[in-house]
Amino acid sequence: MKKITLFSDGSSLGNPGPGGYGTIVRYKDHEKLLSDGEPYTTNNRMELRGVIEGIKILKEPCNIDVYSDSSYVVNAINTWLDGWVKKNFKKVKNPDLWQEYLEVSRMHNVKAFWVKGHDGHEENERCDKMARQKAEQFKKDGHGAS
Secondary structure, three states, X not given: OEEEEEEEEEXXXXXXXXXXXXXXXXXXXXXXXXXXXEEEEOHHHHHHHHHHHHHHOOOOXXXXXXXXXXXXXXHHHHHHHHHHHHOOOOOOOOHHHHHHHHHHHOOOEEEEEEOOOOOOOHHHHHHHXXXXXXXXXXXXXXXXXX
């Protein structure tokens, strides 16, 4: 299986408010950059959306190492998700996105690693910049709540 490295970050202005994500999907020396957002969302939703969108572009089963500064995303992927599935996502935030994550990640082996945000990690900084730009764009376009 191909070894993929996925870096992702999310941003929300207001939490909830205008938000964005930035994702880098790397295979060997090739990178694909992804970013988008939503007019009214939360930071955690954007953190997870970035991971989902990165995985979606993969066309065959892969070993994926996800790097995120979101302990919510990292802990859920590595530890909590099985328990959430067993309790049918009862009292879990963002069940729609977690179910989408399960669907898109089904054929892959995914491991998540936490990186400290805003600490000079090159790819995390790049993802953060893309996420913020998208969130700012939604805010500027007047899509955010006032």
